[in-house]
Amino acid sequence: MRGLPARRIASSVLCATVLIGIAGPAAVAADNDSARKHVHAASSVPVPGADGLLAQVKGLGDVGSVLTPVTDLLNQVLKADNGQLSADQAQKLVDTVNETVAKITAAAPAAPAVPAAPAVPAAPAVPAAPAVPATPALPATPALPATPALPALPKSGDDSKGKRAPADLAGDALASLQKAVASLLTAVTSGDVSAVVPAVTGVVTGLVNVVAATLLGGGLPAPSLAGLPALPALPSTSSLPAVPAVPGV
Structure with missing residues (x-):
């Protein structure tokens, strides 16, 4: 009879060992899965200022997508006999350029609408002022000599261009590039060799x-490479002639 409790104790210990062996790996796996979820949640937090940087990266990517089809077109033209291509070959190259420009233009965000200005409330009526007695006439003041006109300031460029949005500048540049590519298409299929070089130059300038x-105009950081020339400075106002004094004033 004494052997029976010992057997029961041994059976209980064996069952506990089996349960621990089963539950242990499951608990470790649950902990590892929880840790992985925590790491994934932490890694999904965006970088501060990522939206602005992504816009800059997209702008550079747009430039790269335009460079490849345009340079392919120019390489084909400059390597062709007398700069002439077949109509099908030239049209295919031009279509690739136009499709790329269309994708960039379609992806550009629309300019935000300008909200209407609030209505100005009507000003209250001003009460009528009492009549002022007539003032005796003053003697006429002698006329002053005419003030000489100031010399015109030198123009440093078109001010309207500086006020335009970057998206407008990029859109105008892409539209001008498409016109230059269309002129090149005409030149490379016309048989006129003399028209090829000006047309190629126009495409390069447009690019x-x-x-x-x-x-x-895309909000990119300023270049920091040593040796790059600085942007030209505006003319100094100290070099302008002094305004002559008006006599008698």
């Missing part, structure tokens, strides 16, 4: 305008 509009 440079697209890059410049993106770099200078």
Whole structure:
């Protein structure tokens, strides 16, 4: 009879060991899964200021997507016999450029609508002022000599361009590039060799305008490479002639 309790104790210990062996790995797996979820939740937090940086990256990506089809077109033209391509080949290259520009233009955000100005309330009526007695006439003041006109300030550029939005500058640059590409299409299928070089130059200039509009008007950081020339300074107002004094004043 004494052997029976010992057997029961051994059975209880064996069952507890089996339960621990089953529950232990499950608990460890649950802890690991919870830790992985915590790490994933922490890694999904966006970087501060990511929206502005993503806009800059997109602008650079747009430039890259335009560069490839345009440079492919120019390479084909400049390597062709007398700069002439077949109508189908030239049209295919031009269509690729136009499709790329259309994708960029369609993805550009629309300009926000300007809210209407609130209505100005009507001013209260001003009571009539009492009549003022007539003032005796004063002697006539001698006329002053005419003041000489000031010389015109030198123009430092078109002010209207500086007030335009970056999206407008980029859109205008892309539209000008498309016009230059259309002129190139005419030149490379016309048989006129003399028209090819000016048309290619126009496309290169249009492509440079697209890059410049993106770099200078897209909110990108200023270049920091040593040796780059500085932007030209505006003319100093100290060099302007002094305004002559008006005699008798």
